[in-house]
Amino acid sequence: MANDVSHNSRRGLLLVSPPFFTTLVLLAGPLGAIILFSFWTQDYLTLNTDFTIKNYVEAAQDPIYGLLLGRSLLVAGAVTLLTVITAFPVAYFISFHVKPSRKSLWLFLITIPFWTSYLIRVFLWKVVLGFNGVINSGLIELGIIDAPITFILYNLNAVIITLAHAFAPFAILPIFVALEKIDRSLLEASRDLGETRVATFFRVTLPLAMPGVVAATLIVFIPVIGDYITPRLVGGPGGLMIANMIQTQFLKLNNAPMGAALAVISMISVTVIATLFVWLNRRFLKVRS
Numbered sequence: 001m002a003n004d005v006s007h008n009s010r011r012g013l014l015l016v017s018p019p020f021f022t023t024l025v026l027l028a029g030p031l032g033a034i035i036l037f038s039f040w041t042q043d044y045l046t047l048n049t050d051f052t053i054k055n056y057v058e059a060a061q062d063p064i065y066g067l068l069l070g071r072s073l074l075v076a077g078a079v080t081l082l083t084v085i086t087a088f089p090v091a092y093f094i095s096f097h098v099k100p101s102r103k104s105l106w107l108f109l110i111t112i113p114f115w116t117s118y119l120i121r122v123f124l125w126k127v128v129l130g131f132n133g134v135i136n137s138g139l140i141e142l143g144i145i146d147a148p149i150t151f152i153l154y155n156l157n158a159v160i161i162t163l164a165h166a167f168a169p170f171a172i173l174p175i176f177v178a179l180e181k182i183d184r185s186l187l188e189a190s191r192d193l194g195e196t197r198v199a200t201f202f203r204v205t206l207p208l209a210m211p212g213v214v215a216a217t218l219i220v221f222i223p224v225i226g227d228y229i230t231p232r233l234v235g236g237p238g239g240l241m242i243a244n245m246i247q248t249q250f251l252k253l254n255n256a257p258m259g260a261a262l263a264v265i266s267m268i269s270v271t272v273i274a275t276l277f278v279w280l281n282r283r284f285l286k287v288r289s
Contacts, residue, residue, distance in 0.1 A: 037260035044254050055261035065262060069269065072241040075156060076224040079163040083220050084213060087171035095179035110169050118166065122233050125162045129153040154236030162230050171216035178212025214281045218274055225270050242266050
């Protein structure tokens with residue numbers, strides 16, 4: 001018996017080792033390098049490896065970094081809220097109102113945007129939101145406006161709209177999975193006890209689906225902070241985020257340590273907010289356990 005346990009343990013370690021070391025090399029290694037770089041300094045081509053917190057002090061004192069980080073968190077929060085609010089009805093419709101034989105087709109249709117390049121989708125939103133784009137042209141043709149509206153492109157509004165569309169499938173799928181796991185007999189019991197459909201949704205369906213909502217929130221919020229392509233293409237000067245500054249420090253200013261420090265600060269900020277969000281929703285996360 002002991003030999004069987006030992007043999008199974010060795011087999012388990014053998015199976016786990018390749019992905020573990022791959023993760024260690026591809027994730028932990030670069031992360032450790034970024035953290036190490038953040039405590040160095042660089043003067044164009046000269047890299048000084050003496051330990052210092054100069055980069056963090058500069059990041060704390062220079063208001064431009066705080067402004068960009070705050071804007072990034074604001075955009076990420078707005079994108080997450082918009083995405084989850086719009087994704088929940090879609091996931092609810094597929095789970096409760098689509099025939100089981102056709103649910104896979106609907107999920108397949110949701111993934112169609114991933115068939116095209118992310119850059120192409122962003123450029124298409126420029127066409128839609130542009131001065132002479134689809135929205136402005138359509139509103140003018142309908143007589144709703146006399147002149148093109150300008151507040152939907154090259155600002156934070158355009159960044160939020162574009163990112164919300166790009167991350168919508170990432171929010172729909174986890175919410176759909178959570179809704180599928182709900183025992184329909186619980187909903188029937190709520191109705192039998194005299195609750196209305198609305199009350200049943202808020203007192204039974206929504207709490208049971210919250211693990212999916214929490215997962216969707218984290219899946220959307222975390223990567224949005226690091227997006228620099230969308231702000232660069234549709235955000236304009238007023239729509240740039242902290243990731244754009246990190247890119248500038250690494251590629252244009254040739255100051256990798258400062259870019260690394262900003263990256264670490266961003267990661268810490270996201271981790272703190274995500275942890276706080278999960279902690280606040282721990283009661284809902286225990287519902288399905």
